Amino acid sequence: MPLLEKLLRSKAVIWTLLVLPGLWPFWPLLVTRNPTTGADPLKFLLHHFGFVACVLLAVVLALTPLRVLWPQSKPALALNRHRRLVGVASFAYALLHLVAHVLHEGGTDPARVAAIFGTALGKPFQLVGLITFTILLVLTLTSPHAALRRLGGRRWKNLHRLAYLAAALAAYHQIYARKLFPVQVLWIFVPLALLEAARIIRQRAMAK
Amino acid sequence: MLIRSPKTWELPTAAVTPEALYRLTQRRDFLKTAGVGLAGAAFFRSAPLLSAATAGFPAKENPAFPAAKLKPTAEDYITSYNNFYEFGTGKDEPKVFANKGWKTDPWTIELAGLVNKPAKFDVNELVKKIGGIEERVYRFRCVEAWSMVIPWDGFPLAKLIALADPKPEAKFVKFTSFNDPNSAPGQRQANLDYPYVEGLRMDEAAHELAFMATGLYGKPLPNQNGAPIRLVTPWKYGFKNIKSVVKIEFTTTQPKNTWNIMQAGEYGFYANVNPKVDHPRWSQASERIIGGGLFSGSQATLMFNGYEKEVAPLYKGLDLVKNY
Numbered sequence: 001m002p003l004l005e006k007l008l009r010s011k012a013v014i015w016t017l018l019v020l021p022g023l024w025p026f027w028p029l030l031v032t033r034n035p036t037t038g039a040d041p042l043k044f045l046l047h048h049f050g051f052v053a054c055v056l057l058a059v060v061l062a063l064t065p066l067r068v069l070w071p072q073s074k075p076a077l078a079l080n081r082h083r084r085l086v087g088v089a090s091f092a093y094a095l096l097h098l099v100a101h102v103l104h105e106g107g108t109d110p111a112r113v114a115a116i117f118g119t120a121l122g123k124p125f126q127l128v129g130l131i132t133f134t135i136l137l138v139l140t141l142t143s144p145h146a147a148l149r150r151l152g153g154r155r156w157k158n159l160h161r162l163a164y165l166a167a168a169l170a171a172y173h174q175i176y177a178r179k180l181f182p183v184q185v186l187w188i189f190v191p192l193a194l195l196e197a198a199r200i201i202r203q204r205a206m207a208k
Numbered sequence: 209m210l211i212r213s214p215k216t217w218e219l220p221t222a223a224v225t226p227e228a229l230y231r232l233t234q235r236r237d238f239l240k241t242a243g244v245g246l247a248g249a250a251f252f253r254s255a256p257l258l259s260a261a262t263a264g265f266p267a268k269e270n271p272a273f274p275a276a277k278l279k280p281t282a283e284d285y286i287t288s289y290n291n292f293y294e295f296g297t298g299k300d301e302p303k304v305f306a307n308k309g310w311k312t313d314p315w316t317i318e319l320a321g322l323v324n325k326p327a328k329f330d331v332n333e334l335v336k337k338i339g340g341i342e343e344r345v346y347r348f349r350c351v352e353a354w355s356m357v358i359p360w361d362g363f364p365l366a367k368l369i370a371l372a373d374p375k376p377e378a379k380f381v382k383f384t385s386f387n388d389p390n391s392a393p394g395q396r397q398a399n400l401d402y403p404y405v406e407g408l409r410m411d412e413a414a415h416e417l418a419f420m421a422t423g424l425y426g427k428p429l430p431n432q433n434g435a436p437i438r439l440v441t442p443w444k445y446g447f448k449n450i451k452s453v454v455k456i457e458f459t460t461t462q463p464k465n466t467w468n469i470m471q472a473g474e475y476g477f478y479a480n481v482n483p484k485v486d487h488p489r490w491s492q493a494s495e496r497i498i499g500g501g502l503f504s505g506s507q508a509t510l511m512f513n514g515y516e517k518e519v520a521p522l523y524k525g526l527d528l529v530k531n532y
Contacts, residue, residue, distance in 0.1 A: 035288035036300035039498045040354055042505065106494045106506030116491075125489040176489060179352075179471070180297060180399055 008078035011085070018089040021052040022096070042104040049097035050177070051184070054170050056090035057136075058192045061167055065199035084143050087163070091136040098133055125176040128169050135166040167192065261315065261422045261429065261436030263332040264341035267361040273344035280345060281356040283425045285499045290432045291350065292451060293400050294385070294392040301394075302432035310391040312435040312452065321382070321457035324373040331422065331436045338367045341422060346442035348449075349481045349513045354496040360440055361423030366414050374410070374458045381413040382406075382463035383439055384455040400466055406439065406450040407463030407477065409522075417442055417518055420453075443512040443519045445479040476532040480523070481513035485532050 007013050025048055028034040029041055037044045063083050066076040107113040120126035139160055141147070148156045171189045175181060269275065292302035295310075315331045335341060341361050348356045369381070387403035389395040395402045412418065419440040422429060429435040434451025441448050447467045457463075467475035474488055483493045497505045512519050523531075 034300070035284045036298075036303075039285040039289035039299070040496050040505070041502055043354070043496065103503065104496065104506075105491065108503065108506075119486075119491045119493075123486075123489055178297075179474075180293075 002074070005074045005078050008075050009081060011082070014082045014085055018056070018086065021048075021055075022093070024048070042100055046097060046100040046104050047177070049093050049100055050174070053090050053093035053097055053136075054174055054185075054188055056086055056093060057163070057167050057170055058188045060086040060090060061163060062192050062195050065195035068199045069195070069202055087136075088140050088143055091140040094133050094136050098129075101129075125173065128176075129173045132166050132169040132173060135162045135169075139163060139166075164196075261312070261331045261335070263335035263422075265361065265423060265428065266426050267341040267343045267423070269343040269345075273346060275345045275359055278345050278347060278357040280359050280425075281497075281499050286356055286358055286424060287430045287432060289356075289498060291352075291446065292394075292432055292434065294394045294402070294404070294452075295432065296394050297399060303430075305393050306431035306435075308391075310388070310431060312431055315436045315454075317437060317453060318455045319368070319372040320455060321459055322375040322378040323458050324375060325371065327372070334368075334437075335363065335422060338363045338371065343426065344419060346417075346419070346440060347510075347513050347515075348440075348442065348446060349495060349509065351445035351447055351475065351479065351487065351492075353487075353490060353492060353494070353509075354498055355507075355509075355513075356498045359425055360419060360421040361426060362419050362421035362437075362440065364416060365418040365420050365439070366416065368420060368456065369414055372456070372458065377460055378458035379410050380459045380462050381408045381410060382455075382457040382459050383408075383450045383453050384457070385450055386452045386454050401469055403454075404450055404466045405463060406448055406465045407459075408441070408448075409462075410458075411522055412441070412519075415519060415522065417515060443481060443515040445481060447475065448479045478523075478526075478528075478531045480519075480528065480532075481509065482511060482528055482532070483509040484511075485529055 001009075025037075025041075025045055028037040028044070060083055063076075063080050063086070066073070067080045070076050102113055102116055105112075105116045105119075107116045117130075120130055139162065142151065142156065142159060151159065167189065171185055174185045174188075288303055289299050290302040291299065292306060295302040295305035316328050317331055317334060318326075318328045320326050329337065341363050343359055343361050345357060345359045348358050383406045385402075385404040386392075387395065389402075392402075394400075408418070419442075420437055421434075421440045422437050424430075424433060429438065434449075437453050438451040439449050439453060448465070462477060465475075465477055465479075468477055481492075486492050492509055494506055495509045497507055500506070510516070
């Protein structure tokens with residue numbers, strides 16, 4: 001087995017790759033003590049975790065089109081073994097993002113936390129974020145094999161197609177998180193959209 | 209024509225009290241380490257000025273706005289966490305890109321429009337003409353829901369208005385920032401409409417709190433904070449506080465302001481800090497304290513950023529929800 005394929009098949013390697021972005025904030029906050037980051041560390045964590053959640057959501061959705069478009073590619077097949085892990089990691093970062101948001105808004109007591117969620121329901125930008133989070137939560141809860149068996153393959157698959165909706169909502173949420181259009185949204189979601197389009201064309205052609 | 213009586217706290221800059229000097233030596237490390245007392249302070253006050261907007265330093269604290277009442281944010285945060293889109297949209301970018309050859313010395317500022325005394329001044333000459341600078345510690349609240357406390361050095365905007373001697377028909381003041389795409393990468397990208405413009409109603413501009421800053425923490429303004437001269441209106445969101453001003457014009461009609469041009473639904477003309485009027489995308493009820501760390505960095509936002517007593521009369525009868 002070539003080295004690349006071996007590495008990509010390894011759970012340990014993928015785990016490491018998924019955990020590293022979560023450790024990254026220690027670098028500017030504790031090691032280099034960057035004053036821009038340290039000025040408002042929660043804002044930094046909020047944006048960082050949200051960004052990583054978006055990237056991982058785009059990555060996990062890109063895995064299927066990669067396999068369909070390049071069925072002979074061993075690395076693509078190796079990566080597809082980790083779809084559940086990457087998807088759950090996206091949810092984990094979305095959860096960290098939500099916790100950072102609540103703390104960022106000063107939510108250290110229950111009454112304040114309730115008020116923060118009340119505010120979120122009234123603002124399209126934040127509401128879309130909450131809906132995206134809820135989808136990822138449901139998909140994570142139904143990710144074990146036991147849930148797949150209980151739901152049945154067809155229903156499970158339909159439910160998990162909500163991930164595409166989550167990606168669209170995440171892109172919207174990320175765009176409106178900034179005062180000016182953030183270019184990184186294009187870096188994350190345009191390749192995914194192109195892959196999905198190519199995959200649909202390929203599957204239609206094969207069905208004929 | 210502006211008629212106003214001096215406030216009790218408006219001392220002439222030259223009137224140095226022994227107490228103030230004592231506090232100066234307590235606060236300013238360089239005086240202490242130099243081992244100089246009152247005489248040393250007097251020497252620094254008359255030291256020759258070398259570059260732009262250094263006139264008047266060190267400034268005496270205005271006792272009405274003391275550092276003892278508000279705890280100033282660490283200088284490193286104030287000069288490293290900046291919104292100055294002319295030099296990039298990242299908070300860390302202005303510190304880097306505003307210090308790569310952008311010249312803020314010499315700097316000319318123009319008084320124009322409906323005034324009896326239109327003029328162009330070098331900033332240092334202007335400071336001297338106005339009678340020096342003072343230090344005021346103000347709260348600073350960004351529309352993005354974070355806040356600092358900043359010890360500014362500068363002079364009341366009212367003094368500059370008096371110098372321009374506006375005609376009776378002047379109802380607004382328009383501020384224009386610099387336009388130099390060669391020096392400012394953000395202007396080359398045209399991430400906003402440049403030059404940055406802002407405006408105040410005449411009575412707002414003449415208010416005792418409205419301030420023209422030429423320094424912070426007792427030193428000339430760093431480039432990333434809007435050198436060499438900027439507006440400070442502490443009861444308004446940060447984006448009203450236009451940086452690096454080159455022109456102040458008196459007009460009959462309400463001037464446009466940059467963020468209102470960009471996103472009228474999110475940023476208005478008044479931009480008064482108001483915890484009860486939310487931004488469309490986030491709450492304005494609380495704010496992050498810059499430098500507050502992970503778990504103790506949040507506080508309730510105050511009406512008019514804590515300057516309600518002083519500025520509320522300006523807005524009597526005005527619908528603050530509509531005029532956000």
